[in-house]
Amino acid sequence: MIVAENLSKVFTMGENEVRALDGASFTINEGEMVAIMGPSGSGKTTLMSIIGCLDVPTDGRYVLDGEPVESLNESELAQVRGRKIGFVFQQFNLLARTSALENVMLPQLYAGATMKERTERAKKALERVGLGARMDHNPNELSGGQQQRVAIARALVNEPSIILADEPTGALDSKTGVEIMSLFQSLHRDNGQTVILVTHDSYVARHTDRIIRLSDGHIVSDEKNPSPIKAGAARDEEH
Template structure:
C-alpha cells in the first residue's frame, strides 16, 4: 500500500542545503506494524510527514494505494490525508480546556459529520482506547497515558487505514509506554490497520513486527522482528 522510491527532501537554509531525506526506498504492506528508528536529525519526522501526506518530497516517488502522491497539490494532499491517515504525536496535541469527547469529535466536525453520529462515533473511539469513563475530562484532568489515548481515539475516529505515530511514548514513563504499545498492538490486530511509529526506544520498537533504521536520510537496515514483545514482557538488557 505504501511504496516509495528514492525519496529526497532538501531544505534550503540560506546558502546551504539540508538533505533531510537522501534516497529512501521501501514498501510497507497493508496491515503491517512497523517501527522507524534512527538518531536525532536522521529524517524520521520528515519521512512521517511525507508518508502522512503532510508534505511532498523534493524528488522521488511515493505511491499510496496505487496512486502517485509526489505531485499532488496541497488540496489533494489534504483530501488524501483526511481520508486515509491518522496522526499521533509525542506531545498529544490536544485542545486545552476541551473535553476528551470534544477533542475526539473535532476531525468529524471538519469532515462535516454532525449531531448524534458525531457523538456516537467519538464515544466508540474513546471506548476502543479504554476511556469511556473519562469522556468529559479536559486534558489537564487526565494522566499522560490517558491524554495519549484521547489523541489515539482522535486519530482513529475517521477510521483511517494508516495510523502514524511520531514518538508516541516519548513523553510517557516506561510502564505507560508499554500500555500504549499494547493498545497499538490490539488496534493493529483487531482492525487490520497499518501502524507506523517512530521511536528512540528499542524496547518499544520490539513490540512491532518490523524495524526500519534510518541514518542521514537513508535506510540503513530493515528487518522483520519475528518475535514481537507482547505488552507486559519484562524489559531485558539491550
C-alpha cells in the first residue's frame, strides 16, 4: 500500500526554486489501477519518481508497505525499487542491438539464479505479454507496440507488486495504445498488480479504476471511475 502525506518536492536551481510538488496526499491500495493526469509541468513525473523510490520528497511522508521511505539510504531505496517496482516509459528505453530476450534478462535480481533460470523467467515474461515468438528480435525489428511489450516484460521480470508507467501509450497510435492498456488491465486483473500510469489522454485514463488530477503540484481531484472501459482480452501471441 502506498501512503503519501503532504508530499512536496522543491528543486533548487541557482537562485530559483521550482516547487514541483506542493502538498500532495493520497493512499493507493494494493491492486488498484490508477491514472495520474495533469498539464505539462504539474508534477506527474516528479510524483512517479517518488512513488518509485527514484527520488525522495523534500517534505512530507511516503510510506510504502508500512515502510517510511524517507528514512532509507540510497542502497536501501535501490533494493526496494528492485524488489517491488517495475518501470515502463514513454520511449520504451530498450537497449538497441540487443534482443528482446536479453533486454528482459538484464534487470533480473536473483544473484543466486543460474543463467538457465534467468532465461526461463525472461521467456515467461515475454510470453506473458504475447511476444513469445519475437524473443530473438532486436528493438528495431519490432513495432512500437511490440517494443512497449518488451519493456513491460522487462518491468515484470522481477515480479514487482507495483507497475509505474509514465505515458506508456504516448509514443503509440491510439489503437496500439488501447492494446497496451488491455495488457495493463489483464496484469492488474490476473496478477493483482498495482498499476499507476501517467497519461495526457483522457480516453486512456478511462481504462483505470481511479483518476488523480494534478495541477501545480497539488491534487485537484481524485475520483473513482465506476465503469472503466474494458479494452478486451490481451491480444494472443502472433504465430
